[in-house]
Structure formats: C-alpha cells, structure tokens
Amino acid sequence: MTGGNGPDRAERLGFWRSNSLTLVFGGAFLVVLAAQAVAGRAEFNEQMAVAGLQQIGFGAYLTSSDFAVDVTENWQSEFLQFFLYVFGTVHLLQRGSPESKPLDRTGTESDREQRTGEHAGSDSPRWAGTQDWRQAVYSRSLGLAMALFFFLSWFAQSVAGVSAYNAERLLQFQAPIDWSAYLASSDFWNRSLQNWQSELLAVSAMAILSVYLRQRGSPESKPVGSPHSATGVEG
Incomplete structure (x- = not known):
C-alpha cells in the first residue's frame, strides 16, 4: 500500500489540485496586480488633470x-x-x-537530521548528497x-x-x-x-x-x- 502523500496520490489528485496553493495565489496575484494598474492609472490621470497636463493611456502607464x-x-x-x-x-x-522549531532543535542541525552528505537518501535532491560547496549552497538556497x-x-x-x-x-x-x-x-x-x-x-x-x-x-x-x-x- 502506498503512503498517503506519495507520488501515486499526487497523480490521482491531478495537476490542478496538487498545485492549487501556488496556482490560486499566483492567479490572485495577477488579478490584484491588474486591478492595481487600473486604479493607479486613474489616480495618476487625476493628478495630471489637476496639473493641467495630458493624461496617458493604459499601456503608457504600465511602462x-x-x-x-x-x-x-x-x-x-x-x-x-x-x-x-x-x-x-x-x-x-x-x-x-x-x-x-522545537526548543531543543535550534541551529542548523546535524547531517543526520537534515539528511545531507552520507545520510542523504535515494530520493534526496542530488546536491544534498554531496559534501562540498554544492551542499553548502543548496542547504541555504x-x-x-x-x-x-x-x-x-x-x-x-x-x-x-x-x-x-x-x-x-x-x-x-x-x-x-x-x-x-x-x-x-x-x-x-x-x-x-x-x-x-x-x-x-x-x-x-x-x-x-x-x-x-x-x-x-x-x-x-x-x-x-x-x-x-x-x-x-x-x-
């Protein structure tokens, strides 16, 4: 029997469901950014009108x-x-x-706890199993x-x-x-x-x-x- 959080379960959930946190917030970001652009242009053009200057189009405001x-x-x-x-x-x-973190685990923790170097598993990221600069960079990436x-x-x-x-x-x-x-x-x-x-x-x-x-x-x-x-x- 496969684990509840394994690859098989992720495949059953489908791409959209298994990535919904990123997709929903990413989509909301684009919607809000667009709304900000609309509101920002309106405010900018109000200021231009008060100053007696020419208003600008939406494309010009975006740049x-x-x-x-x-x-x-x-x-x-x-x-x-x-x-x-x-x-x-x-x-x-x-x-x-x-x-x-739990109060007794302050600091960067041991290689065993972090599954790095010789303690890396077969499913660990490749650089986690190295013992040179690559592990140092990846462990703080x-x-x-x-x-x-x-x-x-x-x-x-x-x-x-x-x-x-x-x-x-x-x-x-x-x-x-x-x-x-x-x-x-x-x-x-x-x-x-x-x-x-x-x-x-x-x-x-x-x-x-x-x-x-x-x-x-x-x-x-x-x-x-x-x-x-x-x-x-x-x-």
Whole structure:
C-alpha cells in the first residue's frame, strides 16, 4: 500500500489540485496586480488633470516609473520578510508557536537530521548528497533566493523611484537628482521603511498569535486541541 502523500496520490489528485496553493495565489496575484494598474492609472490621470497636463493611456502607464515604483516597493518588502524569516527561524524560537522549531532543535542541525552528505537518501535532491560547496549552497538556497529577489526588487525600486521622484520635481520646476543622491533621500527611505515595519509587525504577530489561536486544518496553525506550550507542531 502506498503512503498517503506519495507520488501515486499526487497523480490521482491531478495537476490542478496538487498545485492549487501556488496556482490560486499566483492567479490572485495577477488579478490584484491588474486591478492595481487600473486604479493607479486613474489616480495618476487625476493628478495630471489637476496639473493641467495630458493624461496617458493604459499601456503608457504600465511602462511608467510611477507604476513600477509602486509595484517594486511592495515586492521588496515581501521578499525581505521571507528572507529574514527563513534565516531567522534557524536560531530564533517562539515557545508554543508552530512557526518555530522545537526548543531543543535550534541551529542548523546535524547531517543526520537534515539528511545531507552520507545520510542523504535515494530520493534526496542530488546536491544534498554531496559534501562540498554544492551542499553548502543548496542547504541555504531558499534563503539565498529570497535575499536575491529582495535586493533585485529593492534595486528596481530605486531605479523606478528616482525616475518618478524626478518627474515630480520637474513639475515643481526643481532640478532632477541622480541615482546616488536619491538613495540618500527621505523619499527612498520612507518608501522602504514604511513597508518593512508592516512586514516585521505581521511576522511577529503571526508568531505570537499562533501560540494561543487556531485555524483548523491549516499547517500554519497547531491542531485545535494542542496545548499552548506545544512548539513546532503543525495542524
């Protein structure tokens, strides 16, 4: 008899069902992004009308710095959240939270626990069974990917941001500034920090609220009947 979570069960469920978490949230992302573009263009054109300037079409708005900076400033904060969370939960603990590892498993854990090197199985990813730089990279690949996405989106935010910022300055008959000056500006840091603080608040709230509150059937929650002190247990 095959296990309940094996490949055969995944095949029976079908592609859409077995990938529904990614597909649903990915589809919702595209819908919300499109809605943001529609609302953003309307707001942008309202500002142009007030200034007595020509309004722009939808395609022009999609390629504008105004739209790009609004999108990327949110992306970088989300990837920052997951980058910090993935690396932080290696060593940081929260008693009673399913978001935390058990209190006696802090750190990177042993090769046996992580099934790396000589302890890798036949079904383990190929690089997990190596004992060189490939294992070192692969064993941190999730956090590194989140860090890369964060820095790329933060850089994109800075490039789009300086363009949008200079467009506003020109409307006020002020001289534009270069990219390095924008990196030291209050506009750049206000855009970044206002998103960072909200992400950090959300993570800390999730960590502590999951100690005492439950969501039946969710892996982000403990089983409903688990004691508040149970740590690293998922429902």
